Amino acid sequence: MQGKVNKMNIPLDLLSGVLSFLFTILILSYLIGDNPLFRIATYLFVGIASGYVATVIWWQVLVPRLMTPLLPALNSDSLALKIFVLVPWLGMAFILMKISPRLSGIASLTMAFLVGAGAAVIIAGAVTGTLIPQFEATINFFDRDLAAARNIDFLEVAGNGAIILAGAVTSLVYFHFGARPQADGSMRRFGLIEIIAWVGRIFIGITLGAIFAGVYAAALTALIERISSIFDFITLLRTTFGL
Amino acid sequence: MEIIKCPSCGENNTSDMEFCQNCQARLQPLTGPLKGEDKAIKPGQIPTNKSTAELEPLLPKWLKDARDSARTGEEEKPAQTSSANQMPAQQAAPKKPSAPAGDFLSGLQAQSGDDEDDEVPDWLASITGDTSKPKSAAEETTDTRWVEMGNRNDYAQEDAAADADTPSWLAGLQPLEPHTEEKDELTDWFRTAAEEQKPSYQDPAPIFESPVEQMPPAKPVDDTPDWLRQMAADAEAKLEPVQADVYQDAPEFSLDAPDWLSNLGGAAMESKPESAQPVKQQESTEFPLETPDWLSSLGSVEIESKPEPAQPVEIPLETPDWLSSLGGAEAAQMSEEESVVFAESSLAGSEAEEIPSFDIPDWMKSSADDAKPLQDTTPRWLREESNLAGEPEVPAWLSGTGSFELSSEKAEETPAQSEDSEGIPAWLKAAEPHHFIEETPAAEVGPLQTPSAEEERSRPFNAEPPAFEADPTATEDLFTEMPSWLSDAMEQPSSSTPTAITNTDALSPSELPSWVQAMRPVDASASQPASLSSDQTLESRGALAGLQGVLPAVPGYMPTSKPKAYSIKLTASDEQLAHAEILEQILAAETAPVPLEVFSNLRASRSLRWLISALLLIGTILTVSLRTQIFASPSGVPNEMRNLLFISQSIPDNAPILVAMDYEPSRAGEMQAAAAPLLDNLMLLRAPRLTFIATNETGAILAERLMAGPLAVHNYTDRVSYLNLGYLPGGQLGIRAFAQSPTLAAPLDISLQPAWETPPLEGVIALNQFAAMILITDNAEAARIWIEQTQELRGTMPFIIISSAQAAPMIQPYYNSAQVTGIIPGLQGGAVFEQYNASRPGTARSYWDAYSLGMLLAVVLVFGGGLWSLISGMRERANAGEGK
Amino acid sequence: MRIITAVIAIATGTLILLGYFFEAFTDIQTLLLNWAVILAGVAAIVGIFNLIAVHADKIRRAEKGSVYSALLLIGLVGTLLVGMLLTPRHPVMQLLLNGIILPVEAALMALLAVSLLYAAIRLLRRRTDVMGIVFLLTAIILFLGSATLPFGDMPLFGTLIHPWVTQIWALGGARGILIGVALGTLTTGLRVLFGVDRPYGGN
Structure with missing residues (x-):
């Protein structure tokens, strides 16, 4: 039994390795230049990925959350249960109207529901999860008692806190685009705002530089992983076929 | 209290009585107020003089001119008025209170003195004899006068008998008293016309035999209206050199005998709007011998009806009485009316031909605007009363003069033609050229004599065969060409039973403003707004001379010649060809392909790209293929990882841990390398029950891949030691739902089996019941959402984020704010953590040499390439600046 | 319709928002959120249908590149059929993920490394300003701090400058950006709840 499973896994692993190797080469061929093989790989990938997503939604959303509860709800005497189950069906019917250009307007009912729910969620999340905690964290840099409680040098904390505060404030000001028309017709921000925004530009540059380095690190890791997978496939081939 | 004799029965009535107490005939004119557009004129309402000076600009030019000339001529024509006082002077005496009643021009005399500057029309000026003379400065009363051309006293008649018996419209035509200084010239020329008509009666036109014969013998008395007399005189003067034809004789007949009136056979007429006297009164025996036959033959029916057939009883009171009375014509008198129509038409036509166009008031011209004299002789404002088709489309009461052109030159050159009757009614005959009036002294104007049929036959013009007389079928044709207002009058059912209007309430009020109604001779007020339209062009020539806005076309709009033919072949000059x-050439230069200046840059960029690719691939392939571990693992522990190194100490054994998967397959290598050390450490030390939930579609399978990959050594079993809840849709909505109620948001696992009764989730129904929460994500936005939506629900449990290196900078603030317990940033974090994971080998270490090499390569390339780019860029900008 | 959709959006948002702060609205919040979760999944299906329609139309019109569209549809339909017959957890589906999806995405990500370096090199050629220089200097510092040498961490950069830049200087800018994003989302959400913005359409 164990051997049967291994024999089955080996072909699947081998097939997976072959496909992985093939598609990796096809995509990396773009380093030479755009070519049909690269396009074939990308279009096929988009199709398979979309099909995969549709499959996941079918099995993870529609079946367990819509279809499975339907019959029990219909057979149930509980009106609440029926409403709980049938309302999503109604919403689904509305939103599927979006496929038809003539009936797409009806889909706005469901979209309005989703947008309203999303608006409430982002409001509460932004206030309770970002704004208040981030304000508090910025203020705490200058809390001597807190620094003492953490057994941290206050000057060090306050110094770093000042830089962070300056970075946060100037970055926010940088995104302030209110301007006034000048005598020569150009649009310029208020003088003090302009200076603060210039400082904020430096902080933004640093932050984007850090993100850039992180993106490069992630891409480099992906490159390493792909090269490593190719060698793993070669190793698998060698071990599988005794080369 | 003055006494008014009933024109119908002769009964004396007090002047304040409206109707005769004996026969109920109307004694007072039917008029209405001049002002108050919102008020309709009601029967029996005595009009009051209104100040309508502000309306002066709205008047047709001819009317304004007439008014001006009337004032001007008042001082100029005393002699004429004194000599033409054949009409009883006392006739006007009792009518004075009622005479000023609102006729269709009543109240206009009250205009301001500025109106005196208005130009006097030539024809009016010629009538008065002098157009350049200043108008009389005498104050004019606001009393209404007929045609608004004379003072109220102008109507004073010398003959007291005629005062009572003569119809008011004739009374208004009586010669003015000699002492009257404020008289209007029009009365004079009316009178002159009457005098001039005298000889014409002696030359009866044979073509009008039939109608004339039916008329009673006319008595040439002085009470004949002046304008009739003048018409007669004019006709006589003009007919002599004229060849007799159908139209030539018409003026003669029309001079004194409006046969169309005389043949009405008892139809009551009220020639003046203000004259409410029934026709019977006109037909009274007190009418002297001079009374024309047509007056004598007027029916005894007293009717004051509007010519509109649909409203036989509800007659607009502003309608001239003489016209309104036509509505009482008997249907049996149709044959007579046909003749009348013919006579009137031919007369009008001839008169119109005689009168130069600039002299004829437009509303008079309108009656003769068509080539068919009998069709269009009736003024439009009269013809509109009928339903006859083919009427000229001209302002109603001004009657389609647009197509009729009368030039003075033509009239002078062809005097014979000027005699042709084109349909101007006899009562319009007064509009003859002024020279006729001037040439005829007032003293020579004899009493108006109505010619008998014999006399008419004896006229020299009878030598010419009368066209219409010879045609026995003309009667039928004439009927078709009869003025519509006459046709309507005959068709009016009520006209057959003319009765005196005794009940004023039966009359429906008109909706037209009184001043407009007062200006119109008949129901043609609809044409008036035409002059009020936006097109206020004042017609200076032709039949519409003096009118505003009646022709919408721009002068010169109509092409006068055939459009010029243009060749479609392009003819260009040499200069144009050169241009x-x-x-x-310019376009060719713009569209020609230009060798790309940046082509070399593209080749250079491709070389650079290949160089970068080659360096990265070579370094990675070498380090990976050789499995080198040249570069040391990172020893420095970032602050965000310090708490994680000992996280296993704060988690109890076999504790439920929630692992949220939110990264794409593209980062699977990095994320597995970063997450595996921590999870391996935990599984090794605490054997936690792992529960995976994914917030992207591939997360659930990536979790399976993770468990089946680097963590497979722990032999965790699905639904026993770990559970995969699968995909949680909805993004932040799903995260919030799951944080709020995990059991409701994700009741089933990835195999669609109930999840919350499985061992991995034993004792867990809420988020904060997990021992720890680990988020594996490559997206800072996903991390923010997880942090935000679980902020107050996760309690104090450790919240660890294993992030991609690209997301770590944006998650740092949350670690700084203590919302996140620790962060493992990508491969570097995994490499660090591996060193604290019991020295277990990991993926991160296998990647690290290539990673470090790639980082150093990036430093070299970015730094060196950046400097090169900076210098070259500055050089290019400097060259560009020098070039400029 | 516009009024109805606005009422739905505002009412839904208000009820869910109240659930954050008041215990009494927690249940209704949970109910609405679970409905929203289901409908969000359905909305994703609609997106896939749209993708099918677009590429099917391309094939129907025989436009340039319709062969690639055919490949896309073949892959999509095939995967969907297989996935509906099996389950995402089936080895065949895992094969598709591990053999095609993951390698392609990772390879595309790998290409990004080359593109990023190329862009960084060319940056100062076109834009020589403070922000660009600071951007590149920060990147170089972090590159150095992330790498190690055979004998250990990069001196000064790996142990001092890298943490100081990432945890202090970059943190300041990141916090400013986060607060700005939070304020933006807050404003957007409020505009939706007040009915000023109606991104859901409706006639």
Whole structure:
């Protein structure tokens, strides 16, 4: 039994390795230049990925959350249960109207529901999860008692806190685009705002530089992983076929 | 209290009585107020003089001119008025209170003195004898007068008998008293016309025999209206050199005998709007011998009806009485009316031909605007009363003069033609050229004599065969050409039973403003707004001379010649051809392919790209293929990882841990390398029950891949030691739902089996019941959402984020704010953590040499390439600046 | 319709928002959120249908590149059929993920490394300003701090400058950006709840 499973896994692993190797080469061929093989790989990938997503939604959303509860709800005497189950069906019917250009307007009912729910969620999340905690964290840099409680040098904390505060404030000001028309017709921000925004530009540059380095690190890791997978496939081939 | 004799029965009535107490005939004119557009004129309402000076600009030019000339001529024509006082002077005496009643021009005399500057029309000026003379400065009363051309006293008649018996419209035509200084010239020329008509009666036109014969013998008395007399005189003067034809004789007949009136056979007439006297009164025996036959033959029916057939009883009171009375014509008198129509038409036509166009008031011209004299002789404002088709489309009461052109030159050159009757009614005959009036002294104007049929036959013009007389079928044709207002009058059912209007309430009020109604001779007020339209062009020539806005076309709009034919072949000069050639060259230069200046840059960029690719691939392939571990693992522990190194100490054994998967397959290598050390450490030390939930579609399978990959050594079993809840849709909505109620948001696992009764989730129904929460994500936005939506629900449990290196900078603030317990940033974090994971080998270490090499390569390339780019860029900008 | 959709959006948002702060609205919040979760999944299906329609139309019109569209549809339909017959957890589906999806995405990500370096090199050629220089200097510092040498961490950069830049200087800018994003989302959400913005359409 164990051997049967291994024999089955080996072909699947081998097939997976072959496909992985093939598609990796096809995509990396773009380093030479755009070519049909690269396009074939990308279009096929988009199709398979979309099909995969549709499959996941079918099995993870529609079946367990819509279809499975339907019959029990219909057979149930509980009106609440029926409403709980049938309302999503109604919403689904509305939103599927979006496929038809003539009936797409009806889909706005469901979209309005989703947008309203999303608006409430982002409001509460932004206030309770970002704004208040981030304000508090910025203020705490200058809390001597807190620094003492953490057994941290206050000057060090306050110094770093000042830089962070300056970075946060100037970055926010940088995104302030209110301007006034000048005598020569150009649009310029208020003088003090302009200076603060210039400082904020430096902080933004640093932050984007850090993100850039992180993106490069992630891409480099992906490159390493792909090269490593190719060698793993070669190793698998060698071990599988005794080369 | 003055006494008014009933024109119908002769009964004396007090002047304040409206109707005769004996026969109920109307004694007072039917008029209405001049002002108050919102008020309709009601029967029996005595009009009051209104100040309508502000309305003066709205008047037709001819009317304004007439008014001006009337004032001007008041001082100029005393002699004429004194000599033409054949009409009883006392006739006007009792009518004075009622005479000023609102006729269709009543109240206009009250205009301001500025109106005196208005230009006097030539024809009016010629009538008065002098157009350049200043108008009389005498104050004019606001009393209404007929045609608004004379003072109220102008109507004073010398003959007291005629005062009572003569119809008011004739009374208004009586010669003015000699002492009257404020008289209007029009009365004079009316009178003159009457005098001039005298000889014409002696030359009866044979073509009008039939109608004339039916008329009673006319008595040439002085009470004949002046204008009739003048018409007669004019006709006589003009007919002599004229060849007799159908139209030539018409003026003669029309001079004194409006046969169309005389043949009405008892139809009551009220020639003046203000004259409410029934026709019977006109037909009274007190009418002297001079009374024309047509007056004598007027029916005894007293009717005051509007010519509109649909409203036989509800007659607009502003309608001239003489016209309104036509509505009482008997249907049996149709044959007579046909003759009348013919007579009137031919007369009008001839008169119109005689009168130069600039002299004829437009509303008079309108009656003769068509080539068919009998069709269009009736003024439009009269013809509109009928339903006859083919009427000229001209302002109603001004009657389609647009197509009729009368030039003075033509009239002078062809005097014979000027005699042709084109249909101007006899009562319009007064509009003859002024020279006729001037040439005829007032003293020579004899009493108006109505010619008998014999006399008419004896006229020299009878030598010419009368066209219409010879045609026995003309009667039928004439009927078709009869003025519509006459046709309507005959068709009016009520006209057959003319009765005196005794009940004023039966009359429906008109909706037209009284001043407009007062200005119109008949129901043609609809044409008046035409002059009020936006097109206020004042017609200076033709039949519409003096009118505003009646012709919408711009002067010169109509093409006068055939459009010029233009060749479609392009003819260009040499200069134009040269310019076209230059333009072609410019366009060719714009569209020609230009060798790309940046082509070398593209080749250079491709070389650079290949160079970068080659360096990265070579370094990675070498380090990976050789499995080198040249570069040391990172020893420095970032602050965000310090708490994680000992996280296993704060988690109890076999504790439920929630692992949220939110990264794409593209980062699977990095994320597995970063997450595996921590999870391996935990599984090794605490054997936690792992529960995976994914917030992207591939997360659930990536979790399976993770468990089946680097963590497979722990032999965790699905639904026993770990559970995969699968995909949680909805993004932040799903995260919030799951944080709020995990059991409701994700009741089933990835195999669609109930999840919350499985061992991995034993004792867990809420988020904060997990021992720890680990988020594996490559997206800072996903991390923010997880942090935000679980902020107050996760309690104090450790919240660890294993992030991609690209997301770590944006998650740092949350670690700084203590919302996140620790962060493992990508491969570097995994490499660090591996060193604290019991020295277990990991993926991160296998990647690290290539990673470090790639980082150093990036430093070299970015730094060196950046400097090169900076210098080259500055050089290019400097060259560009020098070039400029 | 516009009024109805606005009422739905505002009412839904208000009820869910109240659930954050008041215990009494927690249940209704949970109910609405679970409905929203289901409908969000359905909305994703609609997106896939749209993708099918677009590429099917391309094939129907025989436009340039319709062969690639055919490949896309073949892959999509095939995967969907297989996935509906099996389950995402089936080895065949895992094969598709591990053999095609993951390698392609990772390879595309790998290409990004080359593109990023190329862009960084060319940056100062076109834009020589403070922000660009600071951007590149920060990147170089972090590159150095992330790498190690055979004998250990990069001196000064790996142990001092890298943490100081990432945890202090970059943190300041990141916090400013986060607060700005939070304020933006807050404003957007409020505009939706007040009915000023109606991104859901409706006639």
